[in-house]
Amino acid sequence: MIVIIKPHATPEQLEHVLDRIRQLGLQPMVSTGSERTVVGVLGDERLLAEGALESLPAVEQVMPILKPYKLVSREFKATDTVVQVRGIPFGGRQIQVIAGPCSVETPEQMRAAAAGVKEAGCRLMRGGAFKPRTSPYTFQGVGDEGLDYFRDAADAYDLPIVTELMDVRKIDLFLEKGVDIIQIGTRNMQNFDLLKEVGRLDVPVILKRGMSATIKEWLMAAEYIAAHGNHRIIFAERGIRTFETAYRNVLDVTAIPVMKRETHLPIIVDPSHAGGKAWLVPHLARAAIAAGADGLLVETHPCPEEAWCDADQALSPAQLGTLMGDLRKVAEAIGREL
Amino acid sequence: MIVIIKPHATPEQLEHVLDRIRQLGLQPMVSTGSERTVVGVLGDERLLAEGALESLPAVEQVMPILKPYKLVSREFKATDTVVQVRGIPFGGRQIQVIAGPCSVETPEQMRAAAAGVKEAGCRLMRGGAFKPRTSPYTFQGVGDEGLDYFRDAADAYDLPIVTELMDVRKIDLFLEKGVDIIQIGTRNMQNFDLLKEVGRLDVPVILKRGMSATIKEWLMAAEYIAAHGNHRIIFAERGIRTFETAYRNVLDVTAIPVMKRETHLPIIVDPSHAGGKAWLVPHLARAAIAAGADGLLVETHPCPEEAWCDADQALSPAQLGTLMGDLRKVAEAIGREL
Amino acid sequence: MIVIIKPHATPEQLEHVLDRIRQLGLQPMVSTGSERTVVGVLGDERLLAEGALESLPAVEQVMPILKPYKLVSREFKATDTVVQVRGIPFGGRQIQVIAGPCSVETPEQMRAAAAGVKEAGCRLMRGGAFKPRTSPYTFQGVGDEGLDYFRDAADAYDLPIVTELMDVRKIDLFLEKGVDIIQIGTRNMQNFDLLKEVGRLDVPVILKRGMSATIKEWLMAAEYIAAHGNHRIIFAERGIRTFETAYRNVLDVTAIPVMKRETHLPIIVDPSHAGGKAWLVPHLARAAIAAGADGLLVETHPCPEEAWCDADQALSPAQLGTLMGDLRKVAEAIGREL
Amino acid sequence: MIVIIKPHATPEQLEHVLDRIRQLGLQPMVSTGSERTVVGVLGDERLLAEGALESLPAVEQVMPILKPYKLVSREFKATDTVVQVRGIPFGGRQIQVIAGPCSVETPEQMRAAAAGVKEAGCRLMRGGAFKPRTSPYTFQGVGDEGLDYFRDAADAYDLPIVTELMDVRKIDLFLEKGVDIIQIGTRNMQNFDLLKEVGRLDVPVILKRGMSATIKEWLMAAEYIAAHGNHRIIFAERGIRTFETAYRNVLDVTAIPVMKRETHLPIIVDPSHAGGKAWLVPHLARAAIAAGADGLLVETHPCPEEAWCDADQALSPAQLGTLMGDLRKVAEAIGREL
Structure with a gap:
């Protein structure tokens, strides 16, 4: 009820x-x-x-609510919700591309990255100070000071920042640094204590789909956030795990229209993690926009081959610029704008 | 070698x-x-x-060939192969939409369907006289005479026909009726005796991906056809099987650019079987074109709610016409034509 | 109805x-x-x-039948069906181990294999004269004469033979050679024309599960055989396709009790194809028996490292003998016999 | 290195x-x-x-270590590690069955449950005070006081306790209550901050496999714990997510021998969550033991139909007793003891 x-x-x-x-x-x-x-x-x-x-x-x-998810359902709210992030709308006619490096490395790298992101025409920037890595022996992110590098670089170009939260104990730090969108990563989609805590914040949340989460589980995870009071949720499809080994994940474009029908909240797509290869990003990004996504999360690095993590999948600033031009045409073809 | x-x-x-x-x-x-x-x-x-x-x-x-597939590989032939079907090119700048009903029903239904397909601007027609059905107790296709209904209706509108072959014993019939493209369905992708036989024919083949076939297995299945002499092969992605139950299959758009890189042969997409619902078709069709597909297989029926099979996923003639218009814009946005 | x-x-x-x-x-x-x-x-x-x-x-x-499968369902027949193969029961208290090489190679190899199978205490023999291979460039089976080698070797030890049928055009040959059990392989589980034809025969059929077939699809495939008149069906679980790449397939032991509840027909397990490695076979075979399987299909070769296909997964005659001893203990522990 | x-x-x-x-x-x-x-x-x-x-x-x-996991690998330590929990060995000849309710409900329920667990011959008890639930609107566990109910009930029967930790902020509470084994659940297998923290404790850890985690990812998750100093790790297979919908998960028995080969640490199996139905538990439990598992996690409840969560999958005390008898025979058949 x-x-x-x-x-x-x-x-x-x-x-x-x-x-x-x-x-x-x-x-x-x-x-x-x-x-x-x-x-x-x-x-x-x-x-x-x-x-x-x-x-x-x-x-x-x-x-009464017939679906197991309530606050996030179309049944509860029929019209599209537009999530505003410092005046930038997610879920309306305009499509948002959030770009930036996989991980925060140095102040210089972040400054160069921010310049590239702005130059390409993107309106928000992404970057990870804390990285969930499969191996304990690989780079785990530069940590707390990374948020300072990120904040400074992004502020110089007036870009709101998106960064991943993995640990409830870092929430105060995130608030203090004024993180504009908190990202919940694929491995934490069902970390319910973390969801409850971000549900108590007044900060927009990007909720990535778990790597084998069903549409229903994903909506229920968002419901945890909404039920605790935070309704500014943006879903992010990032590829699902299947039997196929020729690419990292399978980008589930069908999820885009299905989510738009099930929930009033916006949905964006991460083509970089989905494919795992820079050359695939333009193809997947175009497909995502054509299928109705409200935005993208794209990895870019001032110098991809020197990236400290996921070097294979980052676009150079020039490639990002070209991509934005290509996506603009697709957006217009379907009656939207970039 | x-x-x-x-x-x-x-x-x-x-x-x-x-x-x-x-x-x-x-x-x-x-x-x-x-x-x-x-x-x-x-x-x-x-x-x-x-x-x-x-x-x-x-x-x-x-x-020497380093990949397990040879004749179909880019390594063997670097340039795109354009498969010609009665003068209609697959794999070039022009995108082909093959439309028609799931199954051949009656002469009247096929004539109405052909009119709709032509009117919408499609250049080829699909329809099944023999249907692979999960249950032995459901409609199995009208059989041999279905090919006559199909041939007559399509000829009236000068549309080449595409139909599924399930049994080696029907090959002579298919040749006699002048089937223009033989389709090998998802359940027969590794029916190697069937592949060998169509490999000996001089008729283009659409090879659908098995429902959990890897890219490599799919290419190897095509290699069976090519190794027996028939190089006019068109791949068709139709959604893969995953853990997700909210929709029938997951359309694997990543497969499109990956196949284009691995093989010189064209690839088309079946958004109707992928999603299983008519309302999803436009979204998936747009995504497929944006990702680089060379064509589509779309189900349409003069009167979808009366279709003898898969009624849920067929577009009406009017919906097909609208779709063609929408796809034309997306095709142009990426520098192709419909 | x-x-x-x-x-x-x-x-x-x-x-x-x-x-x-x-x-x-x-x-x-x-x-x-x-x-x-x-x-x-x-x-x-x-x-x-x-x-x-x-x-x-x-x-x-x-x-009325509420399930989409009828003749094969428990609802239709509550008691276990025992399929008799030349006096050897499948589906009763006794567990059957069908052993033999992946492929028929030579008369000598088959004779040695038959000796090993008999010596180990197995009551039936398997072997493929026609092999479904992913690549057209690998060994495709010795073909027609292979059935003669097999028949002769097995007759010398009074072993009924099990071999795979891939092509409807080989049915007469199979009947002529007196194949005792026809195996339908995983890639042909939904080759409906083949199912219909074996449904018209009076020969027991082993129906392998498709590599990503659901329980329901598997039962429906059997229903094709039963609906055409042949009720002597034995199901064979052989591992399913998942995201895991550390082993070839995932042996689905849960399918065993679930199938026993859904159908009155027997179910056996193929631990060799499931795991893809000889060292895994004993572990998986024990698990299958413990979970309630009515039998096993085990690959053995007189000299595994010289096998023409799947050399990695064949047991030597000595290993097969040891396995049979181990399985006998597990069978007794659960109140059955081997 | x-x-x-x-x-x-x-x-x-x-x-x-x-x-x-x-x-x-x-x-x-x-x-x-x-x-x-x-x-x-x-x-x-x-x-x-x-x-x-x-x-x-x-x-x-x-x-040098060739595998991406080091401390947990067989390469690093060739002999089996026996993890001792208050004198009860995991990983030796003796198989351990940890039984108890899905969730802690009341002091009375826990006392009755403990009596049943002891009576059946199990040596450890499980129960959740904090429950990870897909929906925010369902019972989330009784919380802190639940650990007191559990501790008291288990102490009365001298049973070490196993309970799930979901939040780093509860670690002090867990230490204070003397939790004997900390369980990391399937949804937190890659909650790396949580893994690091339990890696700093001197308490044995049961690490459940993520619902679509590969063997390699699972070993790497354990490596996080080991790399931070805690080597007392017990793996728990609990079924993986696949395309099959006839049962909740697919119990991956192949993982058992493969893990035993890759790591020196013990592995146990949770047949209750794997199958999701009480009637399946005995079949899956027997299969797990036969495949070489070092133990089981089994759900039981004094009155299953009244359980506050997962009522479908709990065994009654009588069923647990019968199961233990059956498992003892299988254990003996493979040269182990229960």
């Missing part, structure tokens, strides 16, 4: 609703969005007699 | 090469293309002493 | 039932088992008014 | 080795096991000139 609270209900009236839910032996979960407040009800819903809540002054509507 | 025969070698000279190969305890496999004849050598290649064949008058070159 | 015919119905009475079904616009499919005759009804079952058939003298019962 | 330190090296000598490594621009990673201390070297190993370390007094041997 979802209880939708009237726009002008007072805090006391809201509290009254919550008390009533608790008296019934159920647990209320308040989620305050920019437009309205909703209360999810946790527990055996049969305890909720018909009419038990509808009559309260603060209650606009009590609705 | 592949022995490339000189363009003007005489039959006697060729025979001499074959004899020499047999004398060495190896087995020659002649493959006569429109441009040149090549002889694959089967057996332990170490028996082939250096220079044993190069000196023969008919031999242009003896080349 | 399935119409169960009374045990002593006359041919005329049966024909009457079929006529009635045809008059209703439906198609009857007669399946004559050793115990009773059943008639499957194909078409829109709503045409079958209640009572339309029950009143006919030959009809014992008309039953 | 791995530097093996001599058994009686002094702390100063060890410090000397670490200094030398740092001087070379590399990073040492000390791992102190019960038998010896090893130092992993992180960074570009080409900086390590031959002989640079071998001559130091504390160094026994410098060895």
Whole structure:
């Protein structure tokens, strides 16, 4: 059940609703969005007699939700949600390309990267200070100071920054450095304690799909974030794991229209991790836009062959510029803009 | 080893090469293309002493092939092969959309379907007279006479026809009816006896990817056809099987650029079987074209809700017309034409 | 719908039932088992008014079948079916190990192999005269004469033979040579024309699971055979395709109890193809027996390192003997015998 | 590189080795096991000139490791490691069955569960106080106090306890309550910050396989734990994700012998989560033991139909008792004991 609270209900009236839910032996979960407040009800819903809540002054509507995900579903909100990031819209007519290096390396590298990102016409920048690596013996990211390098470089070009959070203990640092979008990586898509914590923040979240997560599990992971109060969620498809070994992952373009139908939230695509090879990126990026993606996450590096990680998949600044030009044409062909 | 025969070698000279190969305890496999004849050598290649064949008058070159697929590889032929079907090119600048119903039903249905296909601007027509169905208790196709309905309807609109062959015993019928492209379905991708037989024909073949076939297995299946002499092969990606259950298959767009790099032969995409739902077809079709596909296989039916099979995934003639218009824009955006 | 015919119905009475079904616009499919005759009804079952058939003298019962597979389901026959092969039971208390080389090579090799199989205590022998190979340039089996080598070697030790059929045009040869069990391989699990033809024979069939076939598809493939009249079907699990690359396939032991619950027919396991390595075979074979399999298909070769195909996975005669001893203990531990 | 330190090296000598490594621009990673201390070297190993370390007094041997996992590999340690948990051995001749409810519910339920576990002859108990659930609206575990219920119930029957850790912030609580084995769940197999933290503890760890983790990734995840100093790791196979939907996961029995070959550490199996149904548990448990597993994790509940989560897959105490009897016979058949 979802209880939708009237726009002008007072805090006391809201509290009254919550008390009533608790008296019934159920647990209320308040989620305050920019437009309205909703209360999810946790527990055996049969305890909720018909009419038990509808009559309260603060209650606009009590609705059953048929899907296991609620707040993120189209059923709950029919119109597209546009997630604003410092004035840059995700989920509207304009397509956003977030570009940057796999990992933050040095202040110089980040400055050069930021210049390339801006020059190519991208509006946001990505980069990892903390890296989830399969082996404990490989480079794990430069850590805390990496966020400073990133912040400084991006600020010089007025680019909002996107970076991955892996550990709840780093949240204060992320807030202090003013990270503009927090990315939850594929390996943490079901790290529920992490999801709950970012659900309590007022920072947009990019939620990558787990490497073998179903559409339903992905939506449920986002529901964890939304249920704890943060509705500014952007999904990111990054390729799924299959039997095929000729490329790293299989970019699941079908997920794009299916997600757009199931949820009101935006979805972007990471063609760099999907294919694992720079030469594949333009093909996959075009396909993603053509299938209806709201944006892209693209790896670029001032000098790809010197990248400290995933060197194979980064575009040079020149390649990024060419890609942006190509994507602009595809975007226009489908009635959108880049 | 592949022995490339000189363009003007005489039959006697060729025979001499074959004899020499047999004398060495190896087995020659002649493959006569429109441009040149090549002889694959089967057996332990170490028996082939250096220079044993190069000196023969008919031999242009003896080349080792490093990939397990040879005749279909880019290594063997660097330039794109354009497969001509009654003057319609597959693999060039122009993108081909083959449309038609899942199954041949009646003469009337086929005539209406052909009209719709032509009207929408498609240049070839598809339809199945023999249907591979998971259950023995469902409609198995109208059979032999279906080819007549199909042939008549398509001829009225001057459309070459594409239809699936499942049984070697139907080859004579297919030849008699002048099937323009023989389709090998996903379940028969590794039906090697069938592949060998179509390899002996002078009819273009669409080879669908097995539902969990790797890129390498798919190329090897085509190699069976090519090694028996038929080089007019068109690959068709139709979605692969994964853990995801929200849609029928996962359209593997990454396969498109990867195949274009590995083979000189054209590749088309079947968005209808990939997604399994008509509403998904436009999204997947656009993505396929944007990723570089040379064509599409699209299901359409004069009256989708009355289709005898796969009713959920067929487009109406009007929807097909709209799709063609949309695809034309995407094709132009990437420098091709529809 | 399935119409169960009374045990002593006359041919005329049966024909009457079929006529009635045809008059209703439906198609009857007669399946004559050793115990009773059943008639499957194909078409829109709503045409079958209640009572339309029950009143006919030959009809014992008309039953709806809720599963898409009918004749092979437990719902249709609750008790285990024991498939007899020249007096050797599959599906009872005794577990059968069918052993032999991957491919028939020479009369000598087959004789040595047969001796080893018999000596180890196995009751049936396997071997392929026709081999489905991924590459057209590798050994494709010795062909027709291979069946003679096999027949002779096996007869010398009184071993029934199991061999793979890939092509409908070889059926007469198989019948002539008296193949005791026809194997349908993983790549042909959905070669429906082949299934229909073996469905018309009076020879037991081993139906291997397709490499990414679901349980339901596998049962439906068997239903093709049963619906055409042949009820002597033995399922064979041989590993499925997954993301894992450390071994060839993943042996799906869960399929064993699930199949035993869904169908009354026996199920055996091929640990050799599942793992792809001889050293894995004993581990997987023990697991299969422990999980409830009715038998095994094990590759053995008089001299594994000289085998013409799959040399890595064949056991030596000595290893096969040891394995049989080990399996006997596991069989006894679960109340069965080997 | 791995530097093996001599058994009686002094702390100063060890410090000397670490200094030398740092001087070379590399990073040492000390791992102190019960038998010896090893130092992993992180960074570009080409900086390590031959002989640079071998001559130091504390160094026994410098060895390159060819596999990406080092400390956990058989290459590093040839003999089986037996992980002792309060005197109960994992990885020796004796097989351990860890049983208990999916989730801790109440003190009464835990007491009844502990009685059943002990009565059945199991030597350790499992139970979750914190539950990773796909939906935010379902029961998330009773939390902190659950560990008290569990501890009290298990202590009454002298059973060491196994419970899942999902959040680094709960480590102090786990230590305080004396959790005997910390379980890392399938969704956290690549939660690298969590792995590093448990790597710093002196508590045995059960590391479940990620739902689509390869053998190599699983070993690398364990390497994270080992590289940070904790070598008491027990792997747990719990089924992998595939295309099959007839059961929850596919129990990968092949992983058992393959892991035993690749690592010296013990491996156990969770048949309850693999199959997702209680009736499947005995079949899968027998198969796991027969394939060589060192133990099992089995769900049981005093009253399965009343379980707060995964009610479908829990065995009753009586069923657990029967299972133990059956498994004992299989264990003996393969020369082990239960």
